[in-house]
Amino acid sequence: MGNDHVASIIVDVATEGTDKAFDYLVPKELSPEIEIGCRVKVPFGPRKIMGYVVGFPEKPATRRLKPILDVMDIAPPLTPELVKLARWMSQAYLCPLITVLHAMVPAVLKGKYQRILRLHPDFAMKKLFVEAEEELVRLLQKNREVTLNRALSLKGVDRSLIREMVDEGLLVMEERVKDRTTRKRRIWIGPNRSVDALRQSAKTLPKSAARQKEALLFFAKTGKEVSQPELLSQLGISKPTVDRLVEKGLLYREEREEYRDPFAGHSFEKTVPLPLTSEQEKAFQTILGPLREYRHETILLHGVTGSGKTEIYLQAITEVLNTGRQAIVLVPEISLTPQMVKRFKGRFGEKVAVLHSALSDGERYDEWRKIRSGEVEVAIGARSAIFAPFPHLGLVIIDEEHESSYKQEEQPRYHAREVARWRCVEHDAVLVMGTATPALESYYSAQLGRYRWAKLTERVQGRPFPQVDVVDMRNELRSGNRSIFSQPLKKALENCVDQGEQAVLFLNRRGFSTFVLCRECGESIQCPHCDIALTYHRVNQTLRCHYCGYACGVPTQCPSCSSKYIRYFGTGTQRVEEELARLMPGLRVIRMDVDTTRRKGAHERLLTAFGEGKADVLLGTQMIAKGLDFPKVTLVGVIAADTMLNLPDFRAAERTFQLLTQVGGRAGRHQKPGRVVIQSYTPSHYSIEMASNFNADAFYQQECKLRKQQRYPPFYRLFTLLFSHPDRVALMQAGTRSAKMLSSRLPKGGELLGPVPAPVPRIKDRYRIQIMIKYDHHMDEPTILIDALRQLKTSFKDPDLRIGMDREGVTLPIDGDG
Numbered sequence: 001m002g003n004d005h006v007a008s009i010i011v012d013v014a015t016e017g018t019d020k021a022f023d024y025l026v027p028k029e030l031s032p033e034i035e036i037g038c039r040v041k042v043p044f045g046p047r048k049i050m051g052y053v054v055g056f057p058e059k060p061a062t063r064r065l066k067p068i069l070d071v072m073d074i075a076p077p078l079t080p081e082l083v084k085l086a087r088w089m090s091q092a093y094l095c096p097l098i099t100v101l102h103a104m105v106p107a108v109l110k111g112k113y114q115r116i117l118r119l120h121p122d123f124a125m126k127k128l129f130v131e132a133e134e135e136l137v138r139l140l141q142k143n144r145e146v147t148l149n150r151a152l153s154l155k156g157v158d159r160s161l162i163r164e165m166v167d168e169g170l171l172v173m174e175e176r177v178k179d180r181t182t183r184k185r186r187i188w189i190g191p192n193r194s195v196d197a198l199r200q201s202a203k204t205l206p207k208s209a210a211r212q213k214e215a216l217l218f219f220a221k222t223g224k225e226v227s228q229p230e231l232l233s234q235l236g237i238s239k240p241t242v243d244r245l246v247e248k249g250l251l252y253r254e255e256r257e258e259y260r261d262p263f264a265g266h267s268f269e270k271t272v273p274l275p276l277t278s279e280q281e282k283a284f285q286t287i288l289g290p291l292r293e294y295r296h297e298t299i300l301l302h303g304v305t306g307s308g309k310t311e312i313y314l315q316a317i318t319e320v321l322n323t324g325r326q327a328i329v330l331v332p333e334i335s336l337t338p339q340m341v342k343r344f345k346g347r348f349g350e351k352v353a354v355l356h357s358a359l360s361d362g363e364r365y366d367e368w369r370k371i372r373s374g375e376v377e378v379a380i381g382a383r384s385a386i387f388a389p390f391p392h393l394g395l396v397i398i399d400e401e402h403e404s405s406y407k408q409e410e411q412p413r414y415h416a417r418e419v420a421r422w423r424c425v426e427h428d429a430v431l432v433m434g435t436a437t438p439a440l441e442s443y444y445s446a447q448l449g450r451y452r453w454a455k456l457t458e459r460v461q462g463r464p465f466p467q468v469d470v471v472d473m474r475n476e477l478r479s480g481n482r483s484i485f486s487q488p489l490k491k492a493l494e495n496c497v498d499q500g501e502q503a504v505l506f507l508n509r510r511g512f513s514t515f516v517l518c519r520e521c522g523e524s525i526q527c528p529h530c531d532i533a534l535t536y537h538r539v540n541q542t543l544r545c546h547y548c549g550y551a552c553g554v555p556t557q558c559p560s561c562s563s564k565y566i567r568y569f570g571t572g573t574q575r576v577e578e579e580l581a582r583l584m585p586g587l588r589v590i591r592m593d594v595d596t597t598r599r600k601g602a603h604e605r606l607l608t609a610f611g612e613g614k615a616d617v618l619l620g621t622q623m624i625a626k627g628l629d630f631p632k633v634t635l636v637g638v639i640a641a642d643t644m645l646n647l648p649d650f651r652a653a654e655r656t657f658q659l660l661t662q663v664g665g666r667a668g669r670h671q672k673p674g675r676v677v678i679q680s681y682t683p684s685h686y687s688i689e690m691a692s693n694f695n696a697d698a699f700y701q702q703e704c705k706l707r708k709q710q711r712y713p714p715f716y717r718l719f720t721l722l723f724s725h726p727d728r729v730a731l732m733q734a735g736t737r738s739a740k741m742l743s744s745r746l747p748k749g750g751e752l753l754g755p756v757p758a759p760v761p762r763i764k765d766r767y768r769i770q771i772m773i774k775y776d777h778h779m780d781e782p783t784i785l786i787d788a789l790r791q792l793k794t795s796f797k798d799p800d801l802r803i804g805m806d807r808e809g810v811t812l813p814i815d816g817d818g
């Protein structure tokens with residue numbers, strides 16, 4: 001391990017210049033606690049800052065090292081494996097190591113924390129040898145708990161003494177972090193004296209203090225603490241009564257963070273493995289092989305919606321747990337629904353931790369702690385759950401692996417699929433990527449033989465695919481129908497409701513803009529700080545910018561021509577809802593979009609209501625496209641299929657295909673046959689046509705051909721550099737200079753495009769331009785280019801300039817196809 005008196009530390013200063021480890025001395029008394037992955041406090045210039053221990057150098061850089069001041073955690077939040085992963089990510093995604101390390105630990109660890117000491121619940125006064133020990137125990141008996149620093153201030157008490165006492169089971173040390181978001185606190189009242197002492201005190205109370213007496217006898221009987229509200233209501237006493245008893249020291253009052261269990265109150269019905277269909281069995285065996293041999297393999301589980309992929313995941317996890325290893329399940333944020341959680345909790349019960357972004361920071365931390373301490377063996381969560389600090393990872397499952405939310409759009413801009421692959425190689429673990437519509441990259445890798453295919457072509461119990469009709473909206477216009485709804489969709493909807501069945505209407509949020517338009521001059525009203533139209537919010541009659549948060553009242557006249565003829569378009573879903581009310585009065589509609597699901601739990605409530613048949617139609621955005629399983633849904637309508645095709649994104653066709661295939665899967669999941677109606681202005685586009693024919697292979701072939709032609713991933717590697725600056729001229733200069741510098745470092749056959757304005761050319765008063773770099777994916781990592789990119793940020797002295805880098809298709813060292 002080298003010289004264990006010196007540690008290399010990555011300090012918490014996120015500037016390029018400090019992206020290297022600094023050496024610090026490990027003081028003797030901290031030495032047992034300093035491990036790779038732990039957080040420490042160190043002097044840095046005039047300040048004291050936080051850092052992560054990342055190694056123990058053989059030869060420290062200099063002799064005159066400063067000492068580490070403190071260790072911040074009881075157990076290191078990161079394992080050596082995660083520290084190694086962080087190094088790889090920092091290289092691969094060109095971002096500072098500290099940013100990656102931060103991304104791996106729960107957010108609360110960045111906030112204020114305290115270490116708390118308490119007596120062990122089973123503490124029994126035994127003979128204590130040292131005076132300092134007795135002193136500490138007395139302090140704890142008086143105060144119930146004290147901070148570590150308070151304890152250390154006692155004479156003769158030092159860290160090794162405390163450590164000893166913890167090891168001997170006399171004390172408990174606990175980290176307490178402040179949960180800044182939703183701090184759920186509760187006040188507890190409990191007996192501060194023995195049962196006999198309480199009885200004794202009750203006797204001595206004057207007659208006038210009957211209430212106090214009652215409270216004391218209550219505690220003398222139960223001997224247990226109770227929450228203040230409960231105490232007050234149970235005994236019918238008032239708070240001042242309790243206050244008095246607390247003042248006398250007979251009772252204690254303590255405010256504590258409530259134990260946060262996001263699924264408290266849910267009961268999960270135990271489920272047992274289902275006998276697999278023969279298709280499922282085959283796919284399962286493909287996973288089982290490498291799993292049992294402790295051999296890394298990536299398996300693309302390509303199964304149509306409803307083919308029973310989740311049951312395969314569950315059974316594979318059972319297998320992993322039986323070998324004493326752990327499993328991570330990644331699901332897109334949007335489909336991390338209670339329904340999904342229920343399936344995992346139903347099979348594995350308490351062994352599951354759920355990492356959900358709707359959790360408060362504190363709740364997330366609680367779940368994470370269960371993983372770190374080995375209390376759970378399965379972690380299920382969105383993207384960042386890939387960093388679950390399991391020591392013996394056996395299996396990673398990525399459900400809906402094609403989902404764009406697996407890519408983080410801020411630093412570190414990693415893709416969970418690539419990180420998962422790295423971890424699985426490191427652990428000789430199996431990676432299963434399940435989807436009905438693989439990402440093109442994954443499809444291509446499977447075709448090359450880099451991934452194993454496992455295909456599920458049938459729905460469980462042979463349920464038929466729905467009938468899909470594409471309606472040409474241009475024809476509707478020509479025949480005079482200017483409504484959002486085509487005749488065929490309207491008829492289908494009426495039919496569906498007449499039969500007492502349910503429909504799902506899907507609208508792509510990004511397509512249906514929600515702006516205010518002047519009918520005289522045709523201008524939409526723009527954000528004064530961003531080059532983007534303001535969004536109209538009908539509920540509170542405001543215009544808002546979705547990029548910077550700017551909000552204003554709705555104007556009565558056009559800001560550019562002063563005309564009074566202004567037209568408001570409600571949010572896409574609101575508009576559709578209004579139109580539905582007009583077309584089919586009495587129709588019961590549940591609308592699900594960002595506006596109706598903002599409150600915690602709203603998502604679930606709306607879905608439950610729909611599941612209970614309280615509405616005929618579920619109308620919503622992306623969030624209803626996947627994962628839902630309602631037996632009574634027989635119709636799925638897509639309001640506008642091509643809105644996404646117009647986005648400036650080389651994945652536009654792929655995303656359209658995936659989305660249409662996914663929504664189609666929502667119809668006819670059970671006994672009743674399903675029907676899908678897709679409305680489109682470009683019905684002959686290959687993504688729409690092939691999705692409606694369920695012809696995945698044809699789509700992927702076509703798309704591969706185009707990507708190759710247009711030099712996009714997976715055939716080309718792609719860097720996007722985004723420059724932003726409040727001054728347009730300075731920005732352009734920086735962009736041009738960078739382009740020139742980078743052009744000379746391009747690998748052979750590489751290509752540099754730009755600088756050009758970014759898709760949104762100005763956000764928050766900062767102008768934005770971008771540069772794109774492409775090169776052949778067969779190329780070895782072009783070191784000269786990568787070095788140039790790394791240096792780019794430091795080569796400008798302008799503090800107003802920001803440069804972001806985004807990378808598509810990181811080469812993994814294990815990719816063997818050359």
Ligand code: ADP
Nearest residue numbers: 274275276277304305306307308309310311460
């Ligand atoms: P997917 O994840 O591929 O969309 P699911 O796992 O949700 O598919 O399965 C669809 C439905 O079929 C679920 O209701 C599930 O309980 C059921 N199912 C899955 N496998 C089996 C099986 N072997 N036997 C009976 N029902 C099954």
Ligand code: ZN
Nearest residue numbers: 527530545548
């Ligand atoms: Zn704005």
Ligand code: ZN
Nearest residue numbers: 518521558561
């Ligand atoms: Zn106008």
